[in-house]
Amino acid sequence: xxxxxxxxxxxxxxxxxxxxxxxxxxxxxxxxxxxxxxxxxxxxxxxxxxxxxxxxxxxxxxxxxxxxxxxxxxxxxxxxxxxxxxxxxxxxxxxxxxxxxxxxxxxxxxxxxxxxxxxxxxxxxxxxxxxxxxxxxxxxxxxxxxxxxxxxxxxxxxxx
Amino acid sequence: xxxxxxxxxxxxxxxxxxxxxxxxxxxxxxxxxxxxxxxxxxxxxxxxxxxxxxxxxxxxxxxxxxxxxxxxxxxxxxxxxxxxxxxxxxxxxxxxxxxxxxxxxxxxxxxxxxxxxxxxxxxxxxxxxxxxxxxxxxxxxxxxxxxxxxxxxxxxxxxx
DNA sequence: TTGACTTCATTGCAAATGCAATGATATTAT
DNA sequence: ATAATATCATTGCATTTGCAATGAAGTCAA
Numbered sequence: 001x002x003x004x005x006x007x008x009x010x011x012x013x014x015x016x017x018x019x020x021x022x023x024x025x026x027x028x029x030x031x032x033x034x035x036x037x038x039x040x041x042x043x044x045x046x047x048x049x050x051x052x053x054x055x056x057x058x059x060x061x062x063x064x065x066x067x068x069x070x071x072x073x074x075x076x077x078x079x080x081x082x083x084x085x086x087x088x089x090x091x092x093x094x095x096x097x098x099x100x101x102x103x104x105x106x107x108x109x110x111x112x113x114x115x116x117x118x119x120x121x122x123x124x125x126x127x128x129x130x131x132x133x134x135x136x137x138x139x140x141x142x143x144x145x146x147x148x149x150x151x152x153x154x155x156x157x158x159x160x
Numbered sequence: 161x162x163x164x165x166x167x168x169x170x171x172x173x174x175x176x177x178x179x180x181x182x183x184x185x186x187x188x189x190x191x192x193x194x195x196x197x198x199x200x201x202x203x204x205x206x207x208x209x210x211x212x213x214x215x216x217x218x219x220x221x222x223x224x225x226x227x228x229x230x231x232x233x234x235x236x237x238x239x240x241x242x243x244x245x246x247x248x249x250x251x252x253x254x255x256x257x258x259x260x261x262x263x264x265x266x267x268x269x270x271x272x273x274x275x276x277x278x279x280x281x282x283x284x285x286x287x288x289x290x291x292x293x294x295x296x297x298x299x300x301x302x303x304x305x306x307x308x309x310x311x312x313x314x315x316x317x318x319x320x
Numbered sequence: 321t322t323g324a325c326t327t328c329a330t331t332g333c334a335a336a337t338g339c340a341a342t343g344a345t346a347t348t349a350t
Numbered sequence: 351a352t353a354a355t356a357t358c359a360t361t362g363c364a365t366t367t368g369c370a371a372t373g374a375a376g377t378c379a380a
């Protein structure tokens with residue numbers, strides 16, 4: 001590491017007067033990112049150690065469990081996971097015995113996922129954890145929860 | 161790829177009755193994740209191609225530009241970026257000539273970042289793009305904007 | 321039917337990432 | 351002052367990731 005080895009004070013460029021006004025603490029994309037990462041990580045901690053399930057695995061598992069006949073492309077769109085990521089994650093879950101892949105009979109390009117009994121059992125244990133976590137959040141938010149959901153709907157819309 | 165090559169319909173396990181009720185579409189951690197990813201990606205598209213700046217680079221740049229004397233650890237905490245990620249991102253920005261690293265005179269373990277004039281110029285071009293983007297979001301949200309900020313404040317709090 | 325084009329999932333590969341280990345500096349207790 | 355412990359940034363390394371390329375299958379037009 002090459003560094004200018006000197007005292008920083010009074011030495012750096014003085015920036016404030018050359019940049020536009022900008023309040024990072026109020027910047028929405030940044031704030032959403034921070035909150036979302038915190039939520040995902042906090043939840044992941046609760047099941048990662050005990051069940052050895054990663055965040056992408058959790059997301060795929062959840063989608064396959066609660067929506068029938070999903071393809072890779074479907075999951076990609078629903079969860080914002082790159083298709084290659086979905087594909088590899090599903091392969092892992094298959095290797096662990098939690099789901100199976102089947103070629104769709106109507107369109108043989110598509111792969112459809114289905115949980116195995118073990119997958120169902122696992123998800124059955126994970127869901128209560130997820131629900132408890134959501135309950136914590138709702139408690140924090142109180143009666144704002146309805147409006148928050150409306151807001152999220154707005155931001156999820158495709159158009160721009 | 162080894163697959164059971166057969167028609168999926170009526171063949172998979174029927175899951176719905178064996179799993180707890182769960183509405184993925186209303187699940188908050190999931191929804192926040194999707195929204196945050198969409199916002200970050202949409203914004204990144206606007207400056208990635210033109211300026212060759214990645215999302216982590218953008219975040220570090222922003223923090224260094226608007227808060228004086230930040231260390232790696234400071235940024236890690238503020239932006240939820242792994243310290244190694246901050247370190248490597250800062251190294252890239254330094255290589256590109258946008259910031260400099262200096263050892264702190266008071267505590268020589270700390271590295272303090274400062275933007276170079278080129279960094280200031282770059283950030284000066286990026287900020288208006290970011291502000292325009294935030295304006296779009298605010299337009300979508302209308303008068304719910306205050307609520308959104310309240311919510312994000314609640315969820316950012318450390319405790320749990 | 322044939323051929324051009326599109327859609328889907330997987331895979332190769334280079335780049336990015338996370339975690340643990342390292343080395344340097346500070347702090348604390350004895 | 352010395353030794354033990356803690357904090358900070360970087361780096362090594364194995365894993366994960368994203369993107370482009372591939373191959374298989376479907377669609378459309380002539």
